[in-house]
Amino acid sequence: MAGVSLQCGDCGVLLKSVEEAQEHAELTSHSNFAESTEPVLNLVCTTCRKPCRSKTESDLHTKRTGHSDFSDCTSETAKPISLETPKPEPVSSASAAGAGVVEKEEEMIVPVVDAKLVEELESMGFSTARATRALHYSGNASLEAAINWIMEHENDADIDQMPMVPVSAKAEASKPSLTPEEAKIKAQELRERARKKKVEEEKKMEIEREKERVRIGKELLEAKRMEEENERKRLMAFRKAEKEEERKAREKIRQKVEEDKAERRRKLGLPAVDPTVSKPAAPVVQEKKSSLPIRPATKAEGMRNCLRSLKLNHKDEDAKVKRAFQTLLTYVGNVARNPDEEKFRKIRLSNPSFQDRVGSLKEGIEFLEVCGFEKIEGGEFLFLPRDKVDMAVLNSAGSELNSAIVNPFFGVL
Template sequence: VPVSGGGGASKSSLTPEEIKLKAQELRERARKKKEEEEKRMEREREKERIRIGKELLEAKRIEEENERKRILALRKAEKEEEKRAREKIRQKLEEDKAERRRRLGLPPEDPATTKSSAPVVEEKKSMLPIRPATKVEQMRECLRSLKQNHKDDDAKVKRAFQTLLTYIGNVAKNPNEEKFRKIRLSNQTFQDRVGALKGGLEFLELCGFEKIEGGEFLFLPREKVDMAVLNSAGSELTSAINNPFFGVL
C-alpha cells in the first residue's frame, strides 16, 4: 500500500523587494529619530547659550557698576585733595598778606567776621562719630606720607609710585605667577626705588604682602590675593601720580 507523503505548510518569506522596502523604512525611522535628537540637543545648547549669555551680561553689569563706583570714589578723593590743597594755599596767602601788613606798620585785619562761625563748626565736628580708617584711606595716607617725607625730590617720589604700580599691576595680571608675588628686600633696585623710602614697604603690606624667611623677602600668598584691594591700590597710585595736588597738605 503506497504511503502518501504529508507535505508541511511552506513558511512565508519576504521577497527581495519587500526586504529592500523594509530596510529603507528602518533607515528612514533611524534618520528621523536622529534628526529629532539633534534638534532636541540644539534646543538644549541654545538654552545653555542663553543662560551663559545672561550670566555674562550680569557679571559685566556688576563689573561696570563696581568700576563706576571706584571711579566716583577716586574723583571724590581727588576733589577733596584739591580742596585741601587750595585751602592751604589760601591760608598761606592770608599769612603772607598779614606779614606784609605787619611790615608796613598796618594794623592786622579783624578776623572776627570771618571766623565767627568757627566754634559752631568745631562743635558739630566733635559730635560726629569717629570711624576707623578704611584700607583705601590707609593706602592714601601711606602715599601722602611718602610724598611729604621726600617732598624735595619729586622725581624719586614719582619713581617710587610708578614702581609700586608696576608691582601691583603685575600681581593683578598674573596672580598665579609666584615671581610677581615675591620680592627680595635686599635687591638694590627695589631698595633704591621703594625700600629706602618711608612708606613704600607699608604700602605693599597694606596690599597683602608679608615678610617671610627672616625678613629676606616680601611675599603675597596666592590665597591672599584680593583683586578688589589691588584695584584700589592701583587707583590710589594712579591718582597720586597724576594729581598735582596730591600730598600738598
C-alpha cells in the same frame, strides 16, 4: 446556514471559536460579539506554508517576501461554531480518593514563546519579561504583532512582569513565526525607525542646549554690565573725594597766605586789615547727595592711606618720597604688563636698591602687601603668587600712585 465564526461588532474581526473571542475581549476590551456565517479565511502560502487569516495579511506577506501564490483552504477548515464554553468534568471525592487523586491548586509556569522572537525583541532594547508578555498576549504570531502590543500596553502597571500560565497551557503549540526573510526585513524597518527616533531626540536636545547657552550668555552680559556700572560709580565717588581734598588743601594754603600778608603788614608798620569789614561771602553751593548706594573700595582706601602715611612720615624729603612713588609704580606696572613673569612678582627685601628707594621708608612695604605681595622664606622675599594677581587691584594701585605723583596737594591734610 449555521454560523461558522464569531464577528466582533467593535472592530469587525472574525474569530474561529469562543476561546478566541474571550482572548480578543481580554486584549482589546471589546464585548460586542455575534455569530456569523462568514468563515475565517485560511490562505496558505504555497511557497513557505504560512497561513494568513485575511487579505490584508496575505498582501503584507507578499510585500515582504515576494510570495504571491496562495491556496484557499477556507472551506476545508470551516466548521460550525459551538457557542458553549467547555466545562471541566466534575470529579467525585470518592472516585478521586479511589484513584489516589489529591485536589490541589494547578501550578503556574512561564508560557512558552518563540525564543528567536524573544532574542530579536531583546536586541531592540526590550526586557525579557516585556518581550515574553508581548509575544504571549499577541498570540506568538509575529514580531510586528508583539511590537504593536507593547506600544498599546506600554503604560500597563505589570508590563515588565513575567506572565504566568497553568502547566496545562505548556502543551499548546506555538503559532508559526516570521520567515527569515520577513524577520530580516522587519528588523531592518525597526532599526531604521529607532535610528530616526534617536536623530529626532538628538535634534530636540541640541535645541534645548542652544536655548540654555543663549540664556547663560544673556546672564553673563547682564552681570558684566552691572559690574561696569558699579565700577563707574566707585570711580565717580573717588574723583569727588579727590576734588574735596584739593579744595581743603587750597583753603589751607589761602589761609596761610593771608597770615603771611598780615605778618608783613605788621612788620612794615601798615595798619592791619579791619576784620569787621567782611568780604562778600561766596555763594554757598549746596551739593546734591547721591541716593545711589556706593560699595566701599577697601583696597583703594588702604593704598591711599599707605601713600599718605609715607608722605607725612617723610614730609621733609619730597624728592625721596616722589622717587619711592615712582619705584612702586614701576613694580606694579611690570606685574600688570607681565603677570606670568615670576621675576616681576618676586622682590628681594635685602636688595640695596630696593632698600634705598622703598624699604627704608615707612609704609612702602605695607603698600606692596596691600597689592597682594606676601613675605616668604622667612621674610627674605616679597612674592605675589600668580593665582592672586588681581588686575583690578593693580589698576587701582596704579591710579593711586599716579594721583600721588601728579597732585601737588596730595597728603597735605
